[in-house]
Amino acid sequence: MKIYSSLVNKDAKLAVIGLGYVGLPIALEFAKKLSVIGFDINEARVQQMRQGIDPSGEMQAKNFENTDIVFTSSISVLKEASFFIVAVPTPVDSHNVPDLRPVQKASETIGKVIKKGDYVVYEFTVYPGCTEEDCLPIIQEQSGLKICEDFKIGYSPERINPGDKKNTLSTIIKVVSGCDEESREEIAKLYELIVKVGVHRASSIKVAEAAKIIENTQRDVNIALMNELSIIFDRMGINTFEVLEAAGTKWNFLKFFPGLVGGHCIGVDPYYLTYKAAELGFNSRVILSGRYINDNMGNYVSKKVIQHVIAHSDNVKEAKVLVMGATFKENVSDIRNSKVIDVIKTLKSYYLNVFVHDPSANSAELEEEYGIHLTKELDNDYDVVMVSVPHNSYADYDDAYFSSITKHHALIADLKGTYRNKITSRKYWSL
Structure with a gap:
């Protein structure tokens, strides 16, 4: 059951289901060499992509050029494909429990269109076992086909870093796996078409799933340690970034x-692993401790801002706080799971006047998602300026600039230490 040559010769088509920050780059890269169907259930997004516009703001118009791709929200068009890559979101709910509904719906869709000889590869981040235990049964039930006999599946976790123009799809080693040796090799050869640095062939789908989820879990735990150290060092009156510079x-x-720690990877994926571990009778301690620390950093930052306002403002309700940056990380437009929102909501709960500025975020999206309006024109009398997301456009700001937009007693809360040793005329604080 080989498919590589059929795709390369364009006798068969490849489909990417879910055209977000992961799916669209994959679809466009493959479309330089293969015939591709880009499928998304959001017709408004599909219309934008037909015009060469990436709704996520990551891809440029030039990335759409010279590509053999059809964008659609029609299942009938999807039936033309023989190789399916699934790149839908894997969020958690309000209780941090994995929400598999997007995955399940995508699997149902595949079950309705798949035929004998087809391949399915999942690209999302999930706990080990999800592909074979949660997704595969849905496809088999919907289609009436049997794994390995009639169709094959694989798993190749995404390694796309939003906003990173250096480490891109083609320059990061791709992990691939399949339900058997033949499928693993066919999938590997296919990804080698677009990944210049090559692929790593994992021994099983579960190994590949586990490898992906610990990448983000490891970062989460390490950042949690830094956050805890930051709290400790703040009480000692020493700057965390100076300590890290020396230790480095x-x-x-x-x-x-x-x-x-926000976004839809580091702040979410560890919960998939701890959820599965709990199902197997093991309660994680290190991972959940890291999640607890990182999830509560918004409250910690808010407390520092509120303490300053109380100490220096005659009327707290008249105090003005400017938050610079609302996206989940610098130089991206993505606001999903942004922990800056937690800080903003907490500050507002204390009746502070909070103004939000962000050159990368979409004001309409912020308004719809969180009820937050972006400020374009800045005032000159802020009591606190919190630089929460160090976008490149903020990099050249100096002491004179911050003095020009603040009161003399103002606090510059520089979360990432961007302006360390540059602020002298205002009180300065960083994590």
């Missing part, structure tokens, strides 16, 4: 930094 002179010191 040792060759084997891992360079992680404190900050708000």
